[in-house]
Amino acid sequence: MSLFPILEEESVEPVPSFAIEEFLAQEREKDLFRFSTAGSVDDGKSTLIGRLLYDTRSVYDDQVRSIQGKGTVGEGQIDFALLTDGLRAEREQGITIDVAYRYFATSKRKFIIADTPGHEQYTRNMATGASTADAAIVLVDARKGVLIQSRRHAYITSLLGVRHIIVAVNKMDLVDYSEETFRAICDEFRSFLEETDAGSSSRVTLHFLPVSALLGVNVVHRSDETPWYGGPSLLELLESIPSSETNVDAPFRFAVQRVVRPNMNFRGFAGQIASGRVRVGDAITALPSGRSSRVERIVTFDGDLEEAFAPLSVTLTLEDEIDISRGDLLTLNEERAPVARRFQASVVWMDAQPLDAKRRYLLKHTSQTVPVQSVRVWHQIDVGTLEQHPAKTLEMNGIGLIEVETRRPIALDPYSTNRTTGAFVLIDAETNATAGAGMIREIVEKDARTAQGPVTTDERTARWGHTGAVVRLTASATLIDAVERELFDHGAVVVRTSSDNDALNQSLATAGVLALAAIESEAAQLLEIDDEKRALEASATVENILHYLRQAGVLQQGLV
Amino acid sequence: MLAVENTVPSQPTSTVTPARLSHLKLLEAESIHILREVASEFAKPVMLYSIGKDSSVMLRLAQKAFFPGPIPFPLLHIDTGFKFREMIQFRDEMAKSIGAELHVWRNEPAIAAGTNPIALDTKRCCGLLKTQALLDGLKHYGFDAAFGGARRDEEKARAKERIYSFRDSAGQWDPKNQRPELWNLYNSRIHPGESIRVFPLSNWTEMDVWQYIHEENIPIVDLYYAKERPMYVRGETLLPTEQDFMAWPGEKPQMVKSRLRSLGCSPCTGAIRSEADTLPKIIAELLSFRSSERANRVIDHDQEGSMEIKKREGYF
Numbered sequence: 001m002s003l004f005p006i007l008e009e010e011s012v013e014p015v016p017s018f019a020i021e022e023f024l025a026q027e028r029e030k031d032l033f034r035f036s037t038a039g040s041v042d043d044g045k046s047t048l049i050g051r052l053l054y055d056t057r058s059v060y061d062d063q064v065r066s067i068q069g070k071g072t073v074g075e076g077q078i079d080f081a082l083l084t085d086g087l088r089a090e091r092e093q094g095i096t097i098d099v100a101y102r103y104f105a106t107s108k109r110k111f112i113i114a115d116t117p118g119h120e121q122y123t124r125n126m127a128t129g130a131s132t133a134d135a136a137i138v139l140v141d142a143r144k145g146v147l148i149q150s151r152r153h154a155y156i157t158s159l160l161g162v163r164h165i166i167v168a169v170n171k172m173d174l175v176d177y178s179e180e181t182f183r184a185i186c187d188e189f190r191s192f193l194e195e196t197d198a199g200s201s202s203r204v205t206l207h208f209l210p211v212s213a214l215l216g217v218n219v220v221h222r223s224d225e226t227p228w229y230g231g232p233s234l235l236e237l238l239e240s241i242p243s244s245e246t247n248v249d250a251p252f253r254f255a256v257q258r259v260v261r262p263n264m265n266f267r268g269f270a271g272q273i274a275s276g277r278v279r280v281g282d283a284i285t286a287l288p289s290g291r292s293s294r295v296e297r298i299v300t301f302d303g304d305l306e307e308a309f310a311p312l313s314v315t316l317t318l319e320d321e322i323d324i325s326r327g328d329l330l331t332l333n334e335e336r337a338p339v340a341r342r343f344q345a346s347v348v349w350m351d352a353q354p355l356d357a358k359r360r361y362l363l364k365h366t367s368q369t370v371p372v373q374s375v376r377v378w379h380q381i382d383v384g385t386l387e388q389h390p391a392k393t394l395e396m397n398g399i400g401l402i403e404v405e406t407r408r409p410i411a412l413d414p415y416s417t418n419r420t421t422g423a424f425v426l427i428d429a430e431t432n433a434t435a436g437a438g439m440i441r442e443i444v445e446k447d448a449r450t451a452q453g454p455v456t457t458d459e460r461t462a463r464w465g466h467t468g469a470v471v472r473l474t475a476s477a478t479l480i481d482a483v484e485r486e487l488f489d490h491g492a493v494v495v496r497t498s499s500d501n502d503a504l505n506q507s508l509a510t511a512g513v514l515a516l517a518a519i520e521s522e523a524a525q526l527l528e529i530d531d532e533k534r535a536l537e538a539s540a541t542v543e544n545i546l547h548y549l550r551q552a553g554v555l556q557q558g559l560v
Numbered sequence: 561m562l563a564v565e566n567t568v569p570s571q572p573t574s575t576v577t578p579a580r581l582s583h584l585k586l587l588e589a590e591s592i593h594i595l596r597e598v599a600s601e602f603a604k605p606v607m608l609y610s611i612g613k614d615s616s617v618m619l620r621l622a623q624k625a626f627f628p629g630p631i632p633f634p635l636l637h638i639d640t641g642f643k644f645r646e647m648i649q650f651r652d653e654m655a656k657s658i659g660a661e662l663h664v665w666r667n668e669p670a671i672a673a674g675t676n677p678i679a680l681d682t683k684r685c686c687g688l689l690k691t692q693a694l695l696d697g698l699k700h701y702g703f704d705a706a707f708g709g710a711r712r713d714e715e716k717a718r719a720k721e722r723i724y725s726f727r728d729s730a731g732q733w734d735p736k737n738q739r740p741e742l743w744n745l746y747n748s749r750i751h752p753g754e755s756i757r758v759f760p761l762s763n764w765t766e767m768d769v770w771q772y773i774h775e776e777n778i779p780i781v782d783l784y785y786a787k788e789r790p791m792y793v794r795g796e797t798l799l800p801t802e803q804d805f806m807a808w809p810g811e812k813p814q815m816v817k818s819r820l821r822s823l824g825c826s827p828c829t830g831a832i833r834s835e836a837d838t839l840p841k842i843i844a845e846l847l848s849f850r851s852s853e854r855a856n857r858v859i860d861h862d863q864e865g866s867m868e869i870k871k872r873e874g875y876f
Binding site: 020021023024027028029030031032098099100101102103105109110112124125127128131132257258260261262266268270271272299300301302311312313315326350362364365367419420423424425427432433434437531533535 | 580581582583584585586587588589590592593596597599600603623624625626627628629630712713716719720735736738739740741742743744745747749750751762763765767768771774775840841843844847
């Protein structure tokens with residue numbers, strides 16, 4: 001029997017005569033649903049995806065023809081792994097290495113599949129696929145039960161905040177569609193997930209499904225083979241789970257990406273609404289500064305809006321001229337986000353270079369990048385057993401709990417309540433590698449006399465009126481001198497250093513000092529505050545530079 | 561219309577908006593977010609403008625992202641010298657009408673040496689006129705980020721692409737060593753000489769692109785619409801008559817009602833027989849297709865994995 005029959009040669013078909021306008025109207029009602037899958041050789045993942053793509057007519061003939069006669073399945077069948085594994089190394093080795101994204105649509109929804117590998121050494125790719133998913137399909141081989149690979153995938157997806165886990169018990173045809181086998185796997189899986197400590201796991205909804213991807217049982221259509229199963233087919237389930245994309249009932253969160261200022265009369269703040277909704281006239285607060293104003297206009301290319309909601313990209317103008325820049329978080333007055341410098345987070349380590357408290361990391365969170373002052377590992381999780389082991393470091397693909405302190409405060413939410421303002425990545429400042437993916441769990445209250453010694457960073461900031469920072473300034477000697485003098489006169493602890501001694505500069509900044517790494521130049525002007533570049537006008541003044549230091553959160557309000 | 565002039569407050573268009581967005585609006589919001597991130601984090605970004613339907617959508621999204629301001633980066637067209645006349649005319653008019661700065665880069669030494677897909681093979685021709693020209697052009701202007709209109713649904717190597725695709729100092733892609741990309745947090749940090757290719761349309765499909773063009777009334781090159789055009793007819797293949805050297809000795813073109821499904825260089829882009837002379841008809845026709853849009857591009861099929869090889873070498 002040919003399971004995936006080879007298609008006939010392409011023929012010129014007439015343009016269908018159905019009402020295209022009707023089709024387009026229906027298309028306007030479609031939303032977008034993202035789900036992830038994970039798996040490897042033999043567990044049927046590629047076959048399952050192939051089924052979904054093929055049975056929804058989302059694969060073209062030339063794509064099918066290009067893999068016909070290749071691969072390892074029987075004569076006349078199509079090895080769908082060849083269709084989904086896009087890299088030569090993957091086809092050669094017969095494994096999925098990296099995340100691939102695939103697309104298909106039904107009359108109800110457009111789907112994006114993040115197709116990820118299942119092996120432990122690709123845990124980071126699995127986490128990547130899960131980070132934006134509304135649901136995850138976890139494959140379980142009916143003959144083998146819940147193996148470590150299924151556990152790992154379930155744990156990672158719940159850690160990454162995926163709200164719906166679809167447990168597809170596959171190869172049911174090989175266990176004679178046994179209800180007993182199916183129930184046993186469901187129970188085993190349920191009890192495993194209850195043990196997880198993934199922060200948001202209590203909010204996970206589990207769906208169990210008996211399928212045979214190879215024979216198409218319960219994949220697109222419900223099957224008579226499993227009369228004891230009264231639920232929907234996989235595709236029906238995917239069409240009916242609510243999309244978390246429209247996170248509109250949560251508090252309003254809007255990270256400013258860019259200040260749009262085409263002329264003197266217009267100053268707007270461009271960004272994408274992470275959650276919630278905003279209306280013209282709403283009282284808003286910018287964080288971390290705490291400055292408030294009201295929304296004057298919600299501007300888009302297609303006309304102003306009276307109200308906007310997640311995840312629209314809009315531009316807001318405010319009634320008052322307050323100092324807001326990229327990285328600030330706009331919230332409604334009555335539902336502000338907490339502002340903190342220290343927090344605990346779950347982290348998935350992604351770099352070959354293990355987490356090292358001595359290395360310099362940058363934390364990218366919403367639209368801002370701030371230096372990490374300190375990072376400490378509390379424990380590592382064994383994903384197979386869910387046991388916590390004390391650890392000082394995390395190797396690539398390791399998952400653990402860390403405590404992060406940033407050099408400057410950021411406005412954030414726990415990841416369990418907001419997948420945008422609760423997420424961050426750690427970037428290795430030397431190699432620029434994306435080293436870790438973090439999910440904020442809770443803010444750590446100020447705790448004097450800890451690892452930092454008898455004086456805390458916050459105490460220094462309160463006394464000196466500024467945080468530590470490396471300020472690289474390329475400018476004329478006159479301007480550099482004036483900046484140093486002005487900062488000193490206002491009580492700042494400022495030290496002029498050589499720009500090439502990065503280790504020294506970082507140590508000074510960590511201790512709360514302003515390390516002014518100056519490069520004298522009559523020709524060029526450039527300001528870098530902790531790696532963030534700001535181009536200066538040729539006519540830049542001391543006041544311009546102090547303004548940027550305030551804007552970056554280095555100089556505290558009211559001091560200089 | 562020059563977007564920059566349009567800063568007068570317009571009247572709110574609606575008072576109650578349903579809190580549900582169509583897939584096109586969701587894709588639009590995601591793409592605008594990407595465009596703004598790049599414009600804010602890179603010193604010298606550029607948008608690769610190929611004049612095709614995907615570029616047209618990307619350009620409209622850029623207008624939306626920075627409205628009411630102008631697009632804060634230039635456009636760059638890599639001109640192989642074999643683009644259709646209608647494309648070049650459309651390109652110049654489009655850049656002028658939206659007030660965008662346009663750079664055109666050509667590998668002049670290779671063009672002067674008579675490089676064409678008949679004299680060389682298509683692979684080497686592409687390597688010189690597209691990939692090399694692109695790398696030279698980016699280097700010449702010192703661009704550190706370049707937007708491209710490529711989509712993940714086009715080809716299986718592209719399905720593995722990041723939205724921010726890191727390129728080493730030679731502009732090359734290392735598919736086995738890509739930066740993990742989670743949520744909508746993009747790592748824009750590069751060392752001097754390195755660069756990032758950015759694909760804001762990564763999650764769009766061909767159908768999404770056409771529907772968006774329809775919904776938004778985005779102008780596209782006339783070659784996408786079916787009309788009677790002279791073609792060299794070789795079995796099922798329709799070859800545009802743009803370049804004389806493509807004709808076999810004594811071969812005469814015939815008038816065929818046809819259109820192009822994707823726009824490339826005229827010698828290597830086949831036309832299809834079609835009656836679709838409006839956008840709804842194009843969309844209806846798309847629904848009936850059994851072949852992918854790149855099936856009529858000679859260059860993708862030279863060998864298994866040829867797109868991956870080209871991308872490693874620096875192609876988009």
